[in-house]
Every structure is written in structure tokens, then in C-alpha cells.
Amino acid sequence: MPKTKEQFEEIREQSRKLILDTAASLFAEKGYLNTSISTIAKEAGIAKGSLYHYFKSKEELLNELLIYAIGKEKEIFDKVEPMGLPAFERLEQLCKEFSEVVMENTREWRIYFNFSLQADASFFKEEHVVAHLGRVQMTFYQIFEELGVEDPLLETSSFVAQMFGAFAMFLYSPNEEFQLQRVLMHYINRYRT
Missing domain, CATH: 1.10.357 (Tetracycline Repressor; domain 2)
Structure with a gap:
């Protein structure tokens, strides 16, 4: 069953929040410099390439x-x-x-x-x-x-x-x-x- 535009937006926003939440935990625990994009993606349970669809960089x-x-x-x-x-x-x-x-x-x-x-x-x-x-x-x-x-x-x-x-x-x-x-x-x- 195809998803509606609203459903896609909701999924996108949930993924974005998951990435931010994961990054916040890692930055607070390990520090910004000691946290890689790969680590954030792994902890969030998404592919590194997918993370870049939401955020261009760690910065x-x-x-x-x-x-x-x-x-x-x-x-x-x-x-x-x-x-x-x-x-x-x-x-x-x-x-x-x-x-x-x-x-x-x-x-x-x-x-x-x-x-x-x-x-x-x-x-x-x-x-x-x-x-x-x-x-x-x-x-x-x-x-x-x-x-x-x-x-x-x-x-x-x-x-x-x-x-x-x-x-x-x-x-x-x-x-x-x-x-x-x-x-x-x-x-x-x-x-x-």
C-alpha cells in the first residue's frame, strides 16, 4: 500500500529526531570530536548514507x-x-x-x-x-x-x-x-x- 505524503513526512521527522537524539547522547557522552558520523548512524540503526539525507554533516x-x-x-x-x-x-x-x-x-x-x-x-x-x-x-x-x-x-x-x-x-x-x-x-x- 503506497504511503501518503503526510506519512512520508511523519516517517522523515521521526528519523530526523532519532538521529538528533542519538547524536545528542553520543556528543554528551563521548564529546563532539570523539563521535563520528559512522558511530551516530550505527547507534541510530540506519545506514551512514541515509543519515546524510537528513543532515549534511556532523557540524x-x-x-x-x-x-x-x-x-x-x-x-x-x-x-x-x-x-x-x-x-x-x-x-x-x-x-x-x-x-x-x-x-x-x-x-x-x-x-x-x-x-x-x-x-x-x-x-x-x-x-x-x-x-x-x-x-x-x-x-x-x-x-x-x-x-x-x-x-x-x-x-x-x-x-x-x-x-x-x-x-x-x-x-x-x-x-x-x-x-x-x-x-x-x-x-x-x-x-x-
Whole structure:
């Protein structure tokens, strides 16, 4: 029985998701550089040539996974910014949302962190990513300015470094008891007025 166009599209999308899911697991476990297209295809149970019908390269696979992580960040800001919360509550809500996303998507965030630390992190130089990271910085800068912090720019850099340091501890710590939300709330309590 011939398949309809919709059925073909559904099968194609399922295969694409399987490849992305497999690549995410392997990149998070072995690292991007130590994972080959052949390994991804084998683990996904498809022929290497078939994989290229969905993704042109390993780099394209990685970019898709990084776009997913950036998309999750954007969703957080799109959700919190329109709430019109006072500065401290906005900071608190952003931290809660970020920690939930990181805890729910550890595999993708490991990839994001691993790749962001590489010397040739060309993805992070792309215009849409630079614009997003600028939005992140500006949002925190405005919060610290509203809170009356003496040097909002320095505070923004310091806070973002602490927040991402906490994410890294959560993602890579052998201590499974690391309480990400609790650590972030500890960081922000010094801004409570």
C-alpha cells in the first residue's frame, strides 16, 4: 500500500529526531570530536548514507542541538520579560526557569557547555546567537541597575559567571545531590531588599 505524503513526512521527522537524539547522547557522552558520523548512524540503526539525507554533516547535527538549547533560553526570556515583575522577582523567576530547563535537558546543556568552551566555537559568533547573548546580558544588566547595584555591568558579568558555573557544577559533578535551584537562590538572596 503506497504511503501518503503526510506519512512520508511523519516517517522523515521521526528519523530526523532519532538521529538528533542519538547524536545528542553520543556528543554528551563521548564529546563532539570523539563521535563520528559512522558511530551516530550505527547507534541510530540506519545506514551512514541515509543519515546524510537528513543532515549534511556532523557540524549541522551539532548546530541543530545548539539551536535547541538557545531556543530554550529564548523561551525563558520570552516568558519572564512580559510578566512585568519587579527586579528581584524577575531575577528570581529567571533563575528558577533556567535551572528547570538545565535540569530537564542535561544532555543538551552538556553539549552546549562543551562546545562553548572550544576555541573555534563558530556557532557562538553567528549573528542570531550574538544577538541572543546580548539580550541575556542586557536583561541582567537592567535588573541590577533597577536594584541599585553600584556597577551593574560588573555585577552582570559576575552573576552570569556564577550562574553558569552553578550549571556546570550540576552538569558535571559526580555529586548527584547538587541542588542547582538552591545554589542559585543563595546567589540571588544578596539582592533581596
